[in-house]
Amino acid sequence: MTLAELLQLVALTLFAAAILLGLLRLVRGPATPDRLVAADTLTVIATALLAALAPRLGSALYLDVALVYGVLAFVGVVALARIIETGGVR
Template sequence: MTLSVLEKLALFLIGAAVVLSFLRLLIGPAAPDRVVAADTLAVITTSALLMLAALFGSVLYLDVALIYGTLAFVGVVAIARAIEGGRP
C-alpha cells in the first residue's frame, strides 16, 4: 500500500499533535489543562481511527471510532465534574 503525499502529511500532523498534547498532559500547570489535553488526545485518537478507516477501506474502524469518541467524551465530562467538585 502506497501513501500519497497528503496522506503522509496527515499522518505526520496527527503524530505531531499527539506529541504536543501529551507534553501538555505531562507538564500542564493545572488540572484543567491536563483535562483539556486528555480530551484533545481523545479527539486526535478518534481522527486517527478515521484515517485508518480511510486508508484500509474498512468500516469496522468507523464503528470503533464512534464508540471510542463517545466513551472519551463521557470520561472527560466525568473527570471535569470530579475536578469541579461533583455538584449535581
C-alpha cells in the same frame, strides 16, 4: 508513489506531531485541569486519526472504534469534570 499517497503521508505526519504536542502539555501540566483539557483534545485527535486510518486499512469496521471512542471519552471527561466541580480547589 501517487500524489494522493503523498498527501496522506503528510496528513499522518501532522497527526503524529499533534499527538506529540498534546503529550507535551500533558507532561508540563501545570495543574490537573490542564491535563484534563489535554486528554480531551487528544481524544478527539485520536478519533480523527482513527477515521483517517480507516480507508488505508480498508474496512468500515474501524469507523465503529472511532464512534465508540468519541462518545465514551466524552462520558469520562464529564465525570472527571464533575468531580473537579464538586471537589473544589484545595
